[in-house]
Amino acid sequence: MDSRFADMLRPFLKYAGGAEITLESSLRDLGLDSMQAIELLFAIEDTYQVSLPDELLTDTTFATAGSLWAAISGARQC
């Protein structure tokens, strides 16, 4: 998880406050809303120049910062 990742996520996590975002952080609990999914995908594409494959767009991928980071890392290696 690089430093840009937490900065990219923070605007989507309205309940995160000033707390540190770790791999274990639950994105849902911190306020990620499914209605924001498109904006988050755009942010990922703009930050890392990758598109997540369609089949990874499930609740499991967006469960924690760590699971989303793993999906992005996987996509970058393709």
Place this chain on the structure above:
Amino acid sequence: MLTLEEVLAVVAEEAGQADLEARFPVRSLEALRSSGLLGLVVPGEFGGMGGGYAEMVDVTLRLAREDMSVAMVFAMHCQQAATLVRHAGPALRERVLPALGRGELYLGSVTTERGKGGHLLVSESATTGDDEVLRVDRDAPIVTGGEHADAYLITALAPGATSPSQVSLVYADRAQLEVSVLGGWDPLGMRATHSVPMRLTGAVPVTQIVGEPGSFRDIVTATFGPLAHLGWAAAWLGAAAGALSRVVGHIRSPEGRKQFDTESDLLLTRLAAVRGRLEVVNALLRQTLGAVAESADLSAPPVRMLVNTLKVEAATQCFAAVDQLVEVVGLRHGYLRGSALWLERVFRDLRSASLNYANDRLRLANGVSVLLDPEVRLA
């Protein structure tokens, strides 16, 4: 044990009066209890009938031909029961499933909340507690059949929740709660569901939390949401199919043959259009049943869109079908209370369909999902 046919006879007999008085169909519920059907989706090892979602849909369709309110009550009970079967921990399973399997328990659903605008996945109802006990104080504006439920599944914030999405689902027996009814129920349709505002207060062991604390969203995705939409769609389709059946019977009766020209292009194309709407909903219902049964992850956008589309289309098409039938038969049989075709009751009942978890909200969610699926993978 009553057979399904015997249950249907009781439901048909009680429906008109329950609608008129906007009261819960107590005798129909008793008949359902006596038939064992309240244990339809409970596995045989717990004394249930071991039915799946397809069986729930089939029974709901049959009930809805007699009374859409009873069908909704039944489908929503099955939704709660299946949720317990799939997500309750060992202690709760042992406590609840035997009585549920015998068909003795009618489960009420407490998911509505003032001020959250129908959002299922968030809550503002705090709970308190410790490692052993959870204290609930829940105000709910609409609890279908709530006055008659033997137990409830209640959504509330997990203790210490730091965001409104950390919602838990909690099981509580009526005896564990202080239950008060806060108001009446006098709606346009669905009158026999007697969906009253209630307050439920009490303390339950933490083992009665269904699934992990704060994980209601996962339960909704896997079970609660798909079953709601399947059950509601079945209730609406059954109600509209029953209406068409009575209209066709009327047209073919001696009285009807005097009124209708069965070679009229207008009559025939209208009837075909109504039938076509029901065929579309039935096909969508069967397709969704299959996709829900076969998909490993129901959070994938293609399945999510299919499940939501079923609800939206069933609500729209079934109401439109009955609206068209009113046009076909005219004022006397289409609009007046007391007609043997009772289209006006079904029309009023089905008007609720688009509002019963709002179509608009599901279209918004589907709009996001459309953008998440550029390949357009049809489930």
